[in-house]
Amino acid sequence: MTLAKICGLKTPEALDAALGAGAAFVGAVTFPRSPRHIEPLHAATLYERARGRAKVVSLLVDPDDALVTEIALILKPDLIQLHGHETPERVAEVRRLSGAGIIKALPVSTPADLDAAAAYAPAVGHLMFDARPPEGSALPGGVGARFDWTMLQGRTFDRPWFLAGGLTPDNVGEAIRLTGAPLVDVSSGVESEPGVKDPALIAAFMAAVDAASPRQGRTK
Ligand SMILES: O=C(O)c1ccccc1N[C@@H]1O[C@H](COP(=O)(O)O)[C@@H](O)[C@H]1O
Numbered sequence: 001m002t003l004a005k006i007c008g009l010k011t012p013e014a015l016d017a018a019l020g021a022g023a024a025f026v027g028a029v030t031f032p033r034s035p036r037h038i039e040p041l042h043a044a045t046l047y048e049r050a051r052g053r054a055k056v057v058s059l060l061v062d063p064d065d066a067l068v069t070e071i072a073l074i075l076k077p078d079l080i081q082l083h084g085h086e087t088p089e090r091v092a093e094v095r096r097l098s099g100a101g102i103i104k105a106l107p108v109s110t111p112a113d114l115d116a117a118a119a120y121a122p123a124v125g126h127l128m129f130d131a132r133p134p135e136g137s138a139l140p141g142g143v144g145a146r147f148d149w150t151m152l153q154g155r156t157f158d159r160p161w162f163l164a165g166g167l168t169p170d171n172v173g174e175a176i177r178l179t180g181a182p183l184v185d186v187s188s189g190v191e192s193e194p195g196v197k198d199p200a201l202i203a204a205f206m207a208a209v210d211a212a213s214p215r216q217g218r219t220k
Contacts, residue, residue, distance in 0.1 A: 002181060002182060002183065002184055002209055002213035003024035003025070004022075004025070004185070004186070004209045005024065005026070005057065005162065005183065005184070005186070006018040006021075006025075006027065006185075006197075006205070007036070007057070007059060007187040008027060008029045008036030008142065008187040008195070008197070010029075010038040010197075012049070013199060014197035014199065014202070015046060015047070015049060017197065017203065018054070019053050019054055020203075021206035022206055023054050023206065025183075026047070026050050026054045026055070026057065027057040027059050027081065027185075027187075028057070028058050028077075030071065031059065031060065031061045034195075035194040035195030036187065040071050040075050043058070043074075044075045044076070055079055056075070056077045056078050057077055057080070058071045058075055059080075060082060060084075062084030065097060068098050071098065072100060079102065079103055079126070080094060080095075080100045080102055080103070081102075081105060082094060082102060083128075083130070083140050088119050089123075091104055091123040092123040101125040101126070102124040103127070104124045104128065105162075105164065106120070106127065106128065106129055107131070107133070107140070108129045108131060108147045108165075109147055114129065114151060114155055117129075117157050121157065121159050125159065127157055127160070127161040127162070128162040128163075129147075129161060129164065129165075130185075131145035131146050132147070144188040146165045147166075149178045149179050150178060152178075152180075152181070153178065160182050160183060161181070161183065162183040163176075163179055163183070166189065168186070168189035168201075168205070169189070169204035169205040172184055172208045172209055172212065173208045173212035174212075176212040176213055177212055184209060189205065190202045190204075190205050
């Protein structure tokens with residue numbers, strides 16, 4: 001069964017929609033250039049409602065030690081998603097500093113990009129394959145870009161991995177069937193405008209994930 005992460009949740013309504021629809025992971029983006037940016041203290045208050053219902057993920061981009069420490073102390077995330085240029089050594093440092101599990105997002109535009117996973121696997125609990133953003137993009141992710149999912153066919157990795165990038169309620173079923181992704185992640189694909197989550201799109205996305213990946217032992 002494929003599990004889903006809904007990322008960039010910054011209002012009670014959006015977070016409740018994700019939790020109510022069965023998201024296994026919910027993500028707080030702390031990156032000022034993002035339309036989904038949320039400050040650590042605000043995230044800590046908002047995500048209290050997620051405790052025990054879903055894994056709380058803090059998305060950071062090339063964070064320094066001060067931000068990692070602030071996030072660890074204030075938000076106390078289950079996982080930190082590193083979505084920048086972090087090296088395997090830096091990833092290991094962030095894991096030690098925060099005590100959180102790590103999701104390392106890797107940009108993909110060619111099959112060779114998938115080979116980078118081997119260097120990161122020892123330092124992380126999860127990998128993430130996200131479309132490399134277009135040249136000159138203001139954001140390293142969250143722009144609705146997708147990559148050729150067939151690159152993942154037949155590939156295996158030493159860690160559980162998320163498929164991300166350009167997923168929507170309309171295409172996530174195809175993405176799961178094509179790749180066998182154990183985990184999927186969406187940000188812009190469930191929004192009515194940048195940074196504004198649409199509860200109906202969140203519900204539709206989760207329903208599509210569920211339909212494409214029957215639960216073990218479910219009769220229908
Ligand atoms: O969502 C953001 O604003 C964001 C900012 C900086 C780095 C990553 C970001 N989002 C992550 O990018 C992928 C793909 O997003 P999308 O579904 O294509 O919009 C996903 O993992 C988001 O969590």
